[in-house]
Ligand SMILES: [Zn+2]
């Protein structure tokens with residue numbers, strides 16, 4: 232059997248968020264609400280495979296994984312790769328899967344470039360629909376829409392285990408019919424839950440994400456077990472005692488929490 236462990240559940244910047252004095256951030260600093268690491272999961276097959284290299288990676292995994300699957304070139308999903316370099320874990324050709332464009336970004340730019348020249352990572356290109364067979368699971372890369380301004384693309388990953396299938400979709404601009412069908416097509420889905428509602432931040436037009444409230448309506452009759460992840464620090468779901476949390480759970484959905492283990 233293989234498992235997927237939740238390593239982090241926050242938007243890229245984590246909770247608390249640098250410089251923010253909002254209720255969620257202050258409560259996380261005080262320890263009265265959970266701190267949240269940036270969104271990532273660990274697939275345990277015969278080997279261990281990290282999905283998303285977050286700035287919190289050194290706190291998220293105790294051991295070097297056997298491979299890393301990257302989703303895209305934003306802060307919370309890429310910068311932790313630096314911890315595999317010479318100043319830190321100094322890995323030896325860690326298989327690292329990414330879109331060809333993201334691979335070019337890593338290979339061409341400091342400080343990431345030294346990961347390639349020092350052979351800390353072995354970059355392997357994955358395209359939309361690429362299927363990587365691991366020991367008992369298959370990992371399929373799926374291109375999703377997330378910021379057209381990001382030319383290197385964004386991937387979701389579908390993991391098919393011996394018994395169950397899982398979708399890891401941390402970032403998506405909208406729950407389009409295609410994105411919805413990706414969720415409906417698996418047994419369990421980790422879905423972009425950045426914002427609860429559109430009133431949460433002023434510049435929501437600049438950071439398109441489906442709101443959890445709208446996703447709950449779209450997925451109301453889905454058989455899939457849906458866990459929301461990638462929570463922004465402003466999201467009331469960060470507070471386990473919030474009305475939003477009660478509304479979510481009474482509708483049959485959950486917030487992903489660090490340490491949760493899903494069997495596949
Ligand atoms: Zn993100």
Ligand SMILES: [Zn+2]
Nearest residue numbers: 251253256464
């Ligand atoms: Zn905050």
Ligand SMILES: [Zn+2]
Nearest residue numbers: 303305377402
């Ligand atoms: Zn992003």
